[in-house]
Amino acid sequence: MDADNIQTDSGLVSDLDDDFDPQVGKNDPALPIERYLDRELSWLAFNQRVLELAEDPALPVLERANFLAIFASNLDEFFMVRVAGLKRRILTGLAVPTNIGRAPQDALSDISTAAHVLQDRHAHAFQEIVRPALAEHGVDIVTWDSLSDVDRRSLRGYFSNQIFPVLMPLAVDPAHPFPYISGLSLNLAVRLHSSKTGKQEFARLKVPSMLPRFVRVDRTESVDKVRFITLEDLIANHLEDLFPGMDILEHHVFRVTRNEDVVIEEDDTENLIKALEKELLRRRFGPPIRLEVTEDMDEVTLGLLVRELDVTEQEVYRLPAPLDLGGLFDLRIDRPDLHYTKHVPTTAAQLLTGEPNETPDIFRAISRGDVLLHHPYESFATSVQAFLEQAAADPNVLAIKQTLYRTSGDSPIVEALIAAAESGKQVLALVEIKARFDEEANISWARKLEKAGVHVVYGLVGLKTHCKLALVVRYEKGVLRHYSHIGTGNYNPKTSRIYEDMGLLTADDQVGKDLTRLFNELSGYAIEKKFKRLLVAPLHLRKALLKRIADETANALAGKPAGIRIKVNSMVDEDIIDGLYRASQAGVPVDIWVRGICSLKPGVPGMSENIRVRSILGRYLEHSRIFCFHTLGEPQVFIGSADMMHRNLDRRVEALVRLVDPRHLSEVDALFTRAMDERTSSWWLDETGEWTRHHQDADGKPLDDMQNRLMQQIGQRKRPVSRR
Incomplete structure (x- = not known):
């Protein structure tokens, strides 16, 4: 991981947008009143897990230093956004509901107490653990007082020439x-x-x-x-x-x-950019x-x-x-010996042609069947990036439509869109200029795209467009064919090397029609209707997930098989949590795999004893979102961009796509089984909000590192035999 983490959906950065809901904690007589963990303290517990990686002597020492840096950057953003938002609401007299009913001042006090403890522990980890370990490996961070006269004379020259001016x-x-x-x-x-x-x-x-x-x-x-x-x-x-x-x-x-x-007021798109630029200038002068x-x-x-x-x-x-x-x-x-062993992502097996040095024909590969991608184990450059670059260069491609939430500074994705527009193709780019801390970069990209002839839109007023979608329309044998990509992560080649994400490449006509209509609605005025193979927020996603949770609950009550598995970055939304509590009460086994915040209390007798919560942190940032429902042995599995937070379900455009290929369903099932296995290194959450790391067995031997195991297994995949 590197500094790019702190500029994206969260490096190990957890999601921090303002997420207050006046309807928090609706009373349900079947559930205890105090049934949620505090989201701010849960976020700090997440950052503690990052710190525990820095403290782990089994990890390469420069990676441990990197985790100290990630912890610091995470905490900076937490204060700039979450703590700042709480304080702003208190000072302006706005309601500050919390999911455990605390007074706002008490919330700030509890955050301060926990943050002081963590910052002290963080400083101690550097001084007493990581710094000496670095010195043992020949990397010494020294002070002026420890230097010799020769060293000081040398540094004085550097100061005079390079720093003083x-x-x-x-x-x-x-x-x-x-x-x-x-x-x-x-x-x-x-x-x-x-x-x-x-x-x-x-x-x-x-x-x-x-x-x-x-x-x-x-x-x-x-x-x-x-x-x-x-x-x-x-x-x-x-x-x-x-x-x-x-x-x-x-x-x-x-x-x-x-x-x-x-905080900006959205009147219309013309004023939105100006209002945002003005607010970005004001942000520099925010109160301490x-x-x-x-x-x-x-x-x-x-x-x-x-x-x-x-x-x-x-x-x-x-x-x-x-x-x-x-x-x-x-x-x-x-010093490669002080870092993780280098991993070179492999080209997805379904995209391979069989010839060792031949460039994959992405359209031909997708036309054979859906391709499920798993980054960074499988290369973003030879899959998603190649898909868009080939589309830009292909004379049979008539149109490309793309969402851009965050991308890198020298983005080949944006360059592909520009090349496509300059070659006469119809190109639509939906740029989310309100992506936090990337606002200026996205405004710059939007203007560059417009200058090249790309149709640039900024989404719907009042909503952030967070979904990860690309649609290519290609003329083949007298008909138009749709090629689609729906992902869980940003179209960012840099972070794709350190973020764990999934994506689906498909030529399925129904997905293509769904995306065509969704893009039309995003560039128009509203998202109104349901889709066939997509679940889309803000209108339908929450209802659709709650219905599937309720169906599993009903099946369990009827004595039928049931099961729910969810992987997200954050589990905060009270409606979803309450639905999962009711499912647990009915006997549904529920597995939650979460990277960051979790307000759900697992293992509470009579409420959530059938719910397990695990967290996996490591060399890659777990970023994919997956939703699995047993559905009486005919599993429904979705991947997409949405976390279980108010903002994702109510104030963003999000999209999940249903996987249908039996091989993909088996792959996701195996992924969850391994993540929840007691032999896999992970953190376990208890009902009090404490996370306990399980990384050694009873004999002190290390448990299985899931990310390393996936690197080995996915790298050994061969091109599957075509079924057509």
């Missing part, structure tokens, strides 16, 4: 008001004494974010033995160059997290919601920061240096 010290005095502190920036608070005036002064110095966070101490040292010093430590020990004639009394590092929760300071900061300096930034005591986090361990993403060292 871009630094901008800002004094604070009657003529210079306290400066604006940008969110997530590292800063030095410097207290000075002027020998001329005899007064104490204060200055703020921003650590430049465009410079490497970790500076090599030895420029000629081999890659097997390297030393780094943090940029802020190097700067702090050259303050005399910045404040000549002044005595340096104190200097400490601090960092501010600001409210970056975007967290102040991180080094634990050695003196009370005078801290008092000044607290007063000027207007933060409360519970919003102050005292931590050992260095702050912002998200900077560990910058520890890029060519």
Whole structure:
């Protein structure tokens, strides 16, 4: 995993959009009132699982450093969005319902308490576990005080030539008001004494974010033995160059997290872009919601920061240096032995031609039958990307329609759409410009696409378009044929290498007709009717899932076989949870496989004793969403983009597609069986909200790593014999 995680549906980032519902916790006399786990505390528990990977000595040490960085980045976004949203609602007097009935201030207090514990544990994991382990393997993060005179002279030259010219010290005095502190920036608070005036002064110095966070101490040292010093430590020990004639009394590092929760009014598409751009500018100046300071900061300096930034005591986090361990993403060292073994995704077996070096003919392969893709075990580049690139170049392709929620900065997907439009094809791109933290990039892509002649639309007012859909219309033998892709993840080649996702490539005419109508409705005014092989939110998905849960419940009550298996990133929606509770009460075995938040309480006698909840975290971010229903031995299985959250079911356009190929149904069934197996390494949730890691057997031997096992098995697949 790498820094791209923090910019997408969640790297290990869990879903954080505002998700309040005034109808939370509807009373059901058959169910206990206190039947949900708190979603914010559940998110923090998710991030704790990430931290446990950093603490695991069995993992390669640079991967453990990466998990520390992911934890830090996750927590930053949690504060910028979730905590900021709670605080905004409190300050503006809006209702803040919670799924366990707490007062809003109590909710913030509980979050603060848990976050303080986790941040302390995170800092300890770096100082006492990961940092020494890095040093044992020849990667030493040192401090200025530990360096020799030779080292210091070398670094002084680097500071003078590469760092000093871009630094901008800002004094604070009657003529210079306290400066604006940008969110997530590292800063030095410097207290000075002027020998001329005899007064104490204060200055703020921003650590430049465009410079490497970790500076090599030895420029000629081999890659097997390297030393780094943090940029802020190097700067702090050259303050005399910045404040000549002044005595340096104190200097400490601090960092501010600001409210970056975007709220816009959607009147029409023309105004939406302007409103969003205006709101993005405002976001930079959101109020502070967290102040991180080094634990050695003196009370005078801290008092000044607290007063000027207007933060409360519970919003102050005292931590050992260095702050912002998200900077560990910058520890890029060519040491394969300290990373996971490299994995090269294989081309999906159903796309193989039989010739070793022949480029797959995607349309021919899809026409033989549905193709179920499983990334990153199977290559995104040789499947989905190739599908769109071949469509763009194929003279028989008349039209391409595509949704874009998040994509990479140098996206071959966007380039394929541009190439298709420039060659005269009809191209529709539905760009979701409200995708959080990707808004500016998506506005840029939208304008580039429009300039190339692509028909760009922004979806329906009041809804985010989160579904992952592509439709290609091709002229074959006198008729038009539809080729479709429905996925669980974004059309992003970079994150496709680290996100676990599934996708269906199909030439099924009914799916093609469903997508044709859905795209027409997305570029028009409303989604009104049901579809044949798709389940679509916001109008029909929740009802359809609840009906299938109720059907399994009824079958169990009638003494018939029943079963439900669901894999999601987040399980929060109360209606869905209550439906699963009722299914459990009827005796339906329910398996929930969740990456992040889970508000469902499993194992409660009389309510959920038939529900198991598991979580799997590892080298890949589990991101696919799968819904399986026994249906009296004729399983209905869906994959798609929707999590079980209010926003996904009520305020987004989501789409699930039903799998029909018996091989695909068996593959998904085997996937769940392995995930829930006690011999598979995973975390288990109990009724109190505690997650317990099960990764060793009774003899201390490691349990099966599911992701490694899938890499081996999928990589060995052969091209299936055609049934036609």
